[in-house]
Amino acid sequence: xxxxxxxxxxxxxxxxxxxxxxxxxxxxxxxxxxxxxxxxxxxxxxxxxxxxxxxxxxxxxxxxxxxxxxxxxxxxxxxxxxxxxxxxxxxxxxxxxxxxxxxxxxxxxxxxxxxxxxxxxxxxxxxxxxxxxxxxxxxxxxxxxxxxxxxxxxxxxxxxxxxxxxxxxxxxxxxxxxxxxxxxxxxxxxxxxxxxxxxxxxxxxxxxxxxxxxxxxxxxxxxxxxxxxxxxxxxxxxxxxxxxxxxxxxxxxxxxxxxxxxxxxxxxxxxxxxxxxxxxxxxxxxxxxxxxxxxxxxxxxxxxxxxxxxxxxxxxxxxxxxx
Numbered sequence: 001x002x003x004x005x006x007x008x009x010x011x012x013x014x015x016x017x018x019x020x021x022x023x024x025x026x027x028x029x030x031x032x033x034x035x036x037x038x039x040x041x042x043x044x045x046x047x048x049x050x051x052x053x054x055x056x057x058x059x060x061x062x063x064x065x066x067x068x069x070x071x072x073x074x075x076x077x078x079x080x081x082x083x084x085x086x087x088x089x090x091x092x093x094x095x096x097x098x099x100x101x102x103x104x105x106x107x108x109x110x111x112x113x114x115x116x117x118x119x120x121x122x123x124x125x126x127x128x129x130x131x132x133x134x135x136x137x138x139x140x141x142x143x144x145x146x147x148x149x150x151x152x153x154x155x156x157x158x159x160x161x162x163x164x165x166x167x168x169x170x171x172x173x174x175x176x177x178x179x180x181x182x183x184x185x186x187x188x189x190x191x192x193x194x195x196x197x198x199x200x201x202x203x204x205x206x207x208x209x210x211x212x213x214x215x216x217x218x219x220x221x222x223x224x225x226x227x228x229x230x231x232x233x234x235x236x237x238x239x240x241x242x243x244x245x246x247x248x249x250x251x252x253x254x255x256x257x258x259x260x261x262x263x264x265x266x267x268x269x270x271x272x273x274x275x276x277x278x279x280x281x282x283x284x285x286x287x288x289x290x291x292x293x294x295x296x297x298x299x300x301x302x303x304x305x306x307x308x309x310x311x312x313x314x315x316x317x318x319x320x321x322x323x
Contacts, residue, residue, distance in 0.1 A: 036195050037293025040310040041071060043188040044236040044287055047081075048307050048314050050074040054190055055309025064190040064198035065104050069122055072100075072200045075186045076120050079158055084186055086119045087158045088204025090165050092172070093211045096156040099218035100125045100202035101136075105228040111136040111218040117153040118146045122202045125218070135220065168208055185217050187224060187234025189289040197289065199224050199232045206239070215239020221249035230256045231291050233264070237284035237300070245271045251288050251296075261288035261296025262320075269298045269322050285319060298322070 039058035043051045054071025058064070076085030076098075083089065090096045100121035101111035110129025113136060115121045124146045128137050137145050147153065157165075185203040192198075201224040203217040216222035216239035223239070225248035226232040233251035235242045242248075247268045254264035265286040273279045285299035287306050297306050297319040304319045 037191065038311055039191060039193050040289070040293050040295075040308065041067065041188065041190045042287060042289055042295055042306055042308045043071065043186055044234060044285065044304075044306055045186065046305050046307055046316045047075050047186050047188075048316060049078075050186060050188065051307040051309040052314050054188060055312075055314065058190060058192050058309075059312065061193060063194075064192040064196050065102070065126075067192065068188050068190045068198045068200040069102060069126055071188050071190070072122050072186050072202045073120050076122060076202055082161055082164075082204075082207070084203055085121070086154070086156045087161055088156065089161055089207035090157055091205070091211050091213065092168075092208045094157070094162070094165055095211060096161070096204060098156075098202070098204055099214055100200070101218045101220060101224055102126045102129060102198075102200045103220065103224055103226040103232075104129065104198050105196035105226070107226070107228070109135055109220050109226075111220060112138070112142040112146075113214045113218045114139045114212065115142045115146070117143065117156060118151050119154060119156065120151070122200050124149070124151060125200075136218065165208070185223065185234075185236040187217075187236055187287060189226075189232045189234060189287070191289060191291075191293060195291065197226055197228055197232045197291065199226050199234060201234055216242035216247070219243060221246045223248060225249045225252050227252050227256070229291070231261065231289050233261075233286060233288040235284065235286050236304075238282035241272050241276050241279070241282065241284050244275055247272070247284070247286055251286060255288065255290060261290045261294050262298070263296070264288055265296045265298035266320075266322075269300060272300070273322060280323065287319075 041054040050071045054067040057067040079087040098121040103109040110125040187201040189199045233248040251264040285304035288296040302321045
């Protein structure tokens with residue numbers, strides 16, 4: 001049963017919803033109508049093939065939602081990328097487990113966590129969004145759902161990843177490496193020719209994480225958040241710190257209050273610094289897109305870059321940093 005039909009049948013559409021005074025009434029006063037920007041795709045790190053794929057689709061008139069899904073799928077299938085999808089680094093027990101989420105301009109969202117043996121978790125997340133009354137499915141349930149939806153299981157642990165894991169087992173030392181092991185995510189935001197924004201986020205998580213660990217990437221509001229009246233944000237880096245601040249949601253809410261995407265990202269990083277005394281030991285990077293096409297990015301440590309596709313140009317830009 002489609003989600004909307006399920007909600008309608010259950011008679012819960014709009015039930016129990018109470019808006020806090022002054023929280024959701026800022027759209028008209030804060031954001032003035034502006035000329036519609038040309039389509040744009042931005043993504044964390046230098047995932048230029050992913051942004052090119054999504055960007056070219058946007059300029060062919062494809063929706064932001066379809067473009068974001070297809071864009072991140074490029075990295076999910078890229079065996080040379082050991083932090084996303086097929087070929088991703090395993091946990092310390094040798095399991096490749098994937099997390100992903102997707103969010104539409106209508107505010108619908110879907111997510112999968114601890115998903116094994118499915119190459120494209122973002123597409124499973126979209127099926128969760130469109131075909132179930134739920135937002136998130138996990139583990140064996142997510143896998144069973146994927147199979148029911150026609151996805152084919154495959155071994156995602158490549159020979160190269162397995163050899164690196166076995167080498168790691170010799171010492172079993174775990175210490176995230178800034179800008180290397182931590183760039184474990186592709187987060188993507190797309191704005192289409194209609195002016196709609198959608199996004200997706202997908203990862204295999206931190207290399208050699210504890211079995212069962214889930215970071216920010218599949219958590220709506222942490223790794224990704226979209227409000228089609230305001231804009232969107234994605235995050236990458238140490239997921240535990242991002243989750244404690246619900247960073248992507250925070251950025252969008254700051255933008256709702258009139259902050260630029262850049263200002264919002266900087267304030268969100270400052271929140272992480274305040275909450276984590278060990279902030280010098282890990283990386284967090286944030287990326288935001290406003291409805292007017294304005295982009296903002298900020299990170300803890302130097303080294304984070306983001307890629308942007310617009311007007312048939314694919315550029316990689318170093319982010320400003322706190323340290």
